[in-house]
Amino acid sequence: MKKLIVVIFVLAFSGLSFAQTPEKAKPDRPLNSINLNFIGDASIISLHYDRLHPVSPSVLISTKIGMGYNEDFQLCIFGPCAPPKSYVTFPHHVTANLGKKKHFLEVGMGGTIIAGDTDRPYMLYPILGYRFLPLNSGNLNFRIFGQYPLQEEGDYLFAEVGISVGYCF
Helix, strand or coil: CHHHHHHHHHHHHHCCCCCCCCCCCCCCCCCEEEEEEECCCCCCEEEEEEEEEEEECCEEEEEEEEEEEEEECCCCCCCCCCCCCEEEEEEEEEEEEEEECCEEEEEEEEEEEEECCCCCCEEEEEEEEEEECCCCCCCEEEEEEEECCCCCCCCECCCCEEEEEEEEC
């Protein structure tokens, strides 16, 4: 009989208990980075801000925005050559990063706005790459990636591979 009274008491007052929300756990890796990109993202060189959004320990969503430089592609072997046209680029992307600890496979979509006198002011491309992400702030990250334009390339240089090195904080 005592057990029945205890069970009824617990059930009756369990609705009055308030669930407490746990404090957000500190992320186990730096989520921000500043990166220098060498070729790739429709730029010869570019500077990016990259933010990681953890979904789980093995899945991270990356968002990136940056600014860079590109110029038109010329093959001028003999004779006087006209100076190349210059472009300012604004690359951006959203990618999913799948992996463990420091090594991640990157899959997503990117685009670049090309400012200047060009016939293709925007490039859209899928991204597939590898990321090395450190576990502590103040360390360098590394990224090598491939991309393929979904439309015809413009008169500027578009490389299908790129390398990026950055500082995490």
